[in-house]
Every structure is written in C-alpha cells, then in structure tokens.
Amino acid sequence: MNAFLEVRGAAKAFGGNQVLSDVNLQIAQGEIVGLLGPNGSGKSTLLNLITGFTPADAGSVHFDGAPIERLAAHRIVRTGMARTFQLPSMPTKMSVMEVAMAAATAHHGVWDTLLGTPGARQAEGDARERATHLLHELLLTPVRDLPASALSGGQKKLLGIVCALMARPRMLLLDEPTAGVHPNLRRDIVAALQRLNAQGMTLVIVEHDMHFIREVCTRCVVLDRGEIVASCRPDELARNERVLQAYLGTAAATTTPSTPSAVEAA
Structure with a gap:
C-alpha cells in the first residue's frame, strides 16, 4: 500500500493506563476507513494523536510522506489534514x-x-x-x-464538517459523525461524505454504527485494548475471530452461535 497517512509504533499512556501500544496504521489516498473498537479501545486517543491534540509517548506519524508528529494541531491542518469532534461545541x-x-x-x-x-x-x-x-x-x-x-445535535455535526472543510483538506478525520443524529440527518451526512470521497477526499471515521460502516467504508480497522487486531472489509467483520473476541470476549466468541449479529449491533 502506498500510504497517504502512516502511523508507526504509536504508543500513549495516561498515568498507569496504557491506552495505545505499538500501533501501526496505513491509509491510502482515496480510502474511506472506519476505525472501530469497543469503548475504551483507544480510537479517540489515536485520532487525537494523529491530529496533534495529544502528543505520543513513542512512534511517528507521516502524512503525504512528511513527519507531522511534532507539529501543533493548527499546523497539521495546514498540511491538508482536518478533523471533526464527537461533541462539537458552538x-x-x-x-x-x-x-x-x-x-x-x-x-x-x-x-x-x-x-x-x-x-x-x-x-x-x-x-x-x-x-x-x-x-x-x-x-x-x-x-x-x-x-x-x-442548532440540533445533527446540524452541529454538519456545521463541524463545514468548519473542517473550510481549510480545504485532503484528508478528513471524523469522530462519531452520526452518533445521536436523527435518521434524516444521518442520510444527509452519509450522502455528504460519499460526495466528498467521490471528489477525492480521504476519510477516516470513528463510528459505532455498523449500518453506517457498511454503507460508507471501504475498509475497517479494529482496535482492542490499544492494539490493532484487524484490518478488513466491512462484510468480513462478523467472521473475524479477533473482532469477535474484542467485542464479546474469548469465551463468548467461541461458544455463542449468534456472534455475527452481536458484532453488527455493536
């Protein structure tokens, strides 16, 4: 893969809590990648680390071939990378x-x-x-x-996307863009992101809504306890043993016959 964004050996701890451990991630230009995982798996921390809001304890981040891990958040925006937030405050x-x-x-x-x-x-x-x-x-x-x-919660998320796009980024990272959003606005967000990608925008999306992931994403990266445990197509998630273990635990993943639907509902 010719990486547009590359994270190498990223690690982050808060006190005694190791949130990320030796994370390696590659995103190709033009992809729509869903970043998934149970609560507390490190998704938002990884997003913050990539975009300069949280300094890494170790590792590097390269965007379009240049190192950005030492840049402040506003300087990362100027390289062509922007983000939205889970709870935008207006x-x-x-x-x-x-x-x-x-x-x-x-x-x-x-x-x-x-x-x-x-x-x-x-x-x-x-x-x-x-x-x-x-x-x-x-x-x-x-x-x-x-x-x-x-504005409503969904409209605030749309406005957050507008604000990110004002900088004319080439890559957009979104933190749960449809969480708590009315179904009508959810459709608008899906359509907007698909249009952006068709125009050449690379997207990385933290999301729990599996229907959204299947509808929008071309690839999924799954985090569990600060480590990447899977990188696959959305339709492969429910058959991936590491993903089932992440969401359900080892015992449940090996004994529960309905695990695919359980992962899809996560």
Whole structure:
C-alpha cells in the first residue's frame, strides 16, 4: 500500500493506563476507513494523536510522506489534514455563517484579518464564497443566520464538517459523525461524505454504527485494548475471530452461535 497517512509504533499512556501500544496504521489516498473498537479501545486517543491534540509517548506519524508528529494541531491542518469532534461545541453569539467564516480566519491568519490588509480582504471574500457553498452542500443554508448554538445535535455535526472543510483538506478525520443524529440527518451526512470521497477526499471515521460502516467504508480497522487486531472489509467483520473476541470476549466468541449479529449491533 502506498500510504497517504502512516502511523508507526504509536504508543500513549495516561498515568498507569496504557491506552495505545505499538500501533501501526496505513491509509491510502482515496480510502474511506472506519476505525472501530469497543469503548475504551483507544480510537479517540489515536485520532487525537494523529491530529496533534495529544502528543505520543513513542512512534511517528507521516502524512503525504512528511513527519507531522511534532507539529501543533493548527499546523497539521495546514498540511491538508482536518478533523471533526464527537461533541462539537458552538458559540452562543455567532451565527452559523460566522462560525464557518471563523474557521477560515483561523486557517489564514487572524492578525491579517484584524488589520484589514488587501490580502485579508481577498481571503475574506473567498472564505465567504466557500462557506456559502459548503453550507448549501451540507443543507445548512436555511439556518445560516441562526445562532450556531441553537442548532440540533445533527446540524452541529454538519456545521463541524463545514468548519473542517473550510481549510480545504485532503484528508478528513471524523469522530462519531452520526452518533445521536436523527435518521434524516444521518442520510444527509452519509450522502455528504460519499460526495466528498467521490471528489477525492480521504476519510477516516470513528463510528459505532455498523449500518453506517457498511454503507460508507471501504475498509475497517479494529482496535482492542490499544492494539490493532484487524484490518478488513466491512462484510468480513462478523467472521473475524479477533473482532469477535474484542467485542464479546474469548469465551463468548467461541461458544455463542449468534456472534455475527452481536458484532453488527455493536
């Protein structure tokens, strides 16, 4: 595999709790990879480590051939990698459009914006045009003037995707984009992610919804107790012994005849 993102020997502990142990992960350009695992398996920690929000204790992260493990989160965004969060928090005094515009300001430089340089004015015009386009693409145009904090949970997740896309990333990492989302909005998120991938975006998605995983992902990587135990197609998950052990325990995996449906429901 020609790796677009490569994690080598990543390890992370919090106190005496070893959350990640010698994790090796490769993502090819154009893939949609689901990052799965039971609660506490290390999925969010791995996402934070890749995107610069948590420093690794050991290991390296390369994106498009360049090391990024020592970069701050905002500098990683500038390399072409962006992310969303499981529980996006939105400001109470900014509209949906203003939040999207602020995401562009953070990427291009707040000081130039405050000083009103010609370059900043051009960037602001470009950002407004892009925000308008993205809000339309993710079906948020009707609420663009509402306070961002007034959105539903699903709409906040859509706005989180808009904010990440304002930086024009080549890879997008999403932390449980459909958790707690109304089924209608869930369909909108699925369609949006499929469009992004068709346009060349590489996606890494932390998710528990197996229906979503089967519908969207081309490959699944399964974590258990801080280690990768499987890398396979979504339709192979329910037949993978290591995956069954991760979700059900060794004894249950070897004695329970209904284990495939149990994994699918996880």
